[in-house]
Each structure stands twice: as C-alpha cells, then as structure tokens.
Amino acid sequence: MINTNELQLRTVQVTRYVTPLREGGSMPAIAEADDDFLYVLKFRGAGQGVKALIAEIIGGEIARALGFKVPEIVFASLDEAFGRTEPDEEIQDLLKASIGLNLALHYLSGAITFDPAVTVIDAKLASQIVWLDCLLMNMDRTPRNTNMLIWHKELWLIDHGASLYFHHSWQNWQEQAKRPFALIKDHVLLPWATELELVNEEFRALLPNELIRAIVGLVPEEWLSSESAFESATAHRAAYAEFLETRIASSEIFVNEAQHARTSLI
Structure with missing residues (x-):
C-alpha cells in the first residue's frame, strides 16, 4: 500500500525548449529541465488550461497507485524570459501564456x-x-x-x-x-x-x-x-x-x- 504521507511531485525549472509535439490540440513540447532530463511539457496556457493538467495529475497518479507504469509527473516552472527568443509566433504566445507552474512527464526516449x-x-x-x-x-x-x-x-x-x-x-x-x-x-x-x-x-x-x-x-x-x-x-x-x-x-x-x-x- 502506498504511504500517502510520501505522495509528492518534484518541481523542475525548464531550461530549454527542444521541439513541439503537434499531435492533438494542446501543443505539448519536448523540453529540457535543470535536472538535465528531457520531459514532455504540458502548458497551462494551452486550450483547456489547467483543467487538462489537473486531469493529468489525478489520472496519472491513480494509474500509478494501481500499479501501472506511468512516466514520472513533475511540476515544471517556466520563467518569464523563456520564450523571448522563440521565432514561431504561435509557440511564443503559448509560452507567454504559460509563465509559472506547468506540468511535465519524463520523456521516454525511443518508445x-x-x-x-x-x-x-x-x-x-x-x-x-x-x-x-x-x-x-x-x-x-x-x-x-x-x-x-x-x-x-x-x-x-x-x-x-x-x-x-x-x-x-x-x-x-x-x-x-x-x-x-x-x-x-x-x-x-x-x-x-x-x-x-x-x-x-x-x-x-x-x-x-x-x-x-x-x-x-x-x-x-x-x-x-x-x-x-x-x-x-x-x-x-x-x-x-x-x-x-x-x-x-x-x-x-x-x-x-x-x-x-x-x-x-x-
């Protein structure tokens, strides 16, 4: 049985936007964080806002509690200056709308x-x-x-x-x-x-x-x-x-x- 007192999510700082993942409408991206891991980054500024992120946490952690394999879920902090050099206007707008706390999952490279x-x-x-x-x-x-x-x-x-x-x-x-x-x-x-x-x-x-x-x-x-x-x-x-x-x-x-x-x- 999971010790509920130990349930917590790490927080990482996003350091590099690698590439967008254009599947679906929410435009997640592969990004690197300050722990040197790659993540699938899900933005609070995307179409469904924080509700999709809430569902991701609850759904993913219930799945993990039931014994399924789920990539680690972390909070991902996005700095105000992060998107200033992004040439794609649509992505730049998404990054500006997502300053602060977002959500990310460990990227399973080669999956x-x-x-x-x-x-x-x-x-x-x-x-x-x-x-x-x-x-x-x-x-x-x-x-x-x-x-x-x-x-x-x-x-x-x-x-x-x-x-x-x-x-x-x-x-x-x-x-x-x-x-x-x-x-x-x-x-x-x-x-x-x-x-x-x-x-x-x-x-x-x-x-x-x-x-x-x-x-x-x-x-x-x-x-x-x-x-x-x-x-x-x-x-x-x-x-x-x-x-x-x-x-x-x-x-x-x-x-x-x-x-x-x-x-x-x-």
Whole structure:
C-alpha cells in the first residue's frame, strides 16, 4: 500500500525548449529541465488550461497507485524570459501564456506507440486498463490514439489530460459520478477485457478514500482558485475527491456498461 504521507511531485525549472509535439490540440513540447532530463511539457496556457493538467495529475497518479507504469509527473516552472527568443509566433504566445507552474512527464526516449495488432495484451491487463479508464472517464484510449507506449518491452500509460471531462462545466457532477461511461465502447482494449469483475474487486480495495484525497491534494492551490462553481479552492478540491470516491463506490455501474459494450462487439 502506498504511504500517502510520501505522495509528492518534484518541481523542475525548464531550461530549454527542444521541439513541439503537434499531435492533438494542446501543443505539448519536448523540453529540457535543470535536472538535465528531457520531459514532455504540458502548458497551462494551452486550450483547456489547467483543467487538462489537473486531469493529468489525478489520472496519472491513480494509474500509478494501481500499479501501472506511468512516466514520472513533475511540476515544471517556466520563467518569464523563456520564450523571448522563440521565432514561431504561435509557440511564443503559448509560452507567454504559460509563465509559472506547468506540468511535465519524463520523456521516454525511443518508445513506440502501442499497436494491438503487434503487441498482445493479456485479458487481465486489458481489463485493468479498461477499468481505470471507466473510472476516469478517459475518452482518449482508442484505436486511433491509444495513449500507450512500449518502452523497454513494457507497456506504459501516458496522457490522461482528457479524463474527468465533467469538470469543464461541473454541471450535475454528483449525478455524473454514478453514470456509466458510454464512450468505453470505443476503447482499444475492450475486446480483450474479459476479467472486469475480478479487477473491480481488486482495484476498489487499492483505492481507499485516504489515497484519493492524497492524490487530489497534489493539485496546486493556484490551479483550483479560479473555478466559479466553487466558493474556494478547498471546496473545489473536495469536489474532485467526492466525485472519485463516489465513482469507486459505485463502480459496478461502469463495469456493467463496459461488459455490455464488450458483448455488443463480439
């Protein structure tokens, strides 16, 4: 069991913008930091703002707590002078809008995109990943864009920024916590996810409320303070925790939906 008192993210200072990654609309980039490591840098000034970064932290750290391989997530500080020499106007605007605290993941150099036609995933692992994505309401693990990498012959999960999409409006969020995840029908691993009931029992036990609150507690206060739906950052943080705790307690709802969607495929 993870010691919740030890849950924390390192902070690095971005020292060099290497190259943009133009997949998707958020324009992440490969960047170097003051610890000499390369990172995939995700900007607070991109289209979905800090909400995508919040989803990345919560989704990535829940995945890690469940035993999945996830690149280390760090806070990445961007200095005001950083983008002044950038010749690309669009990138320069993004850098200016992202001064301060951003998010980054260790860059897995040489990793290749997971292809289900090439790499065989066993039923247990497929079921575990489907369960995770049902919990997180992650719409972004499809055959078109698997958001999984093979690195040193092991499967790594990346890019959870599209998870928890309810938080873009916070409308009826208590009710949404108990809703099935209909988009699971498009999940790249759903055809192989035959052990969802077993995984449901195991994973619920691995995510006690204390751990969920500790993971949500990693989100910086400044990223939570501007949401008009809540009177304070504390209330905003508590809503994330309550949503996830309710969803875990009601997991049979999304498990049943996934099983029904899988039956429809075969």
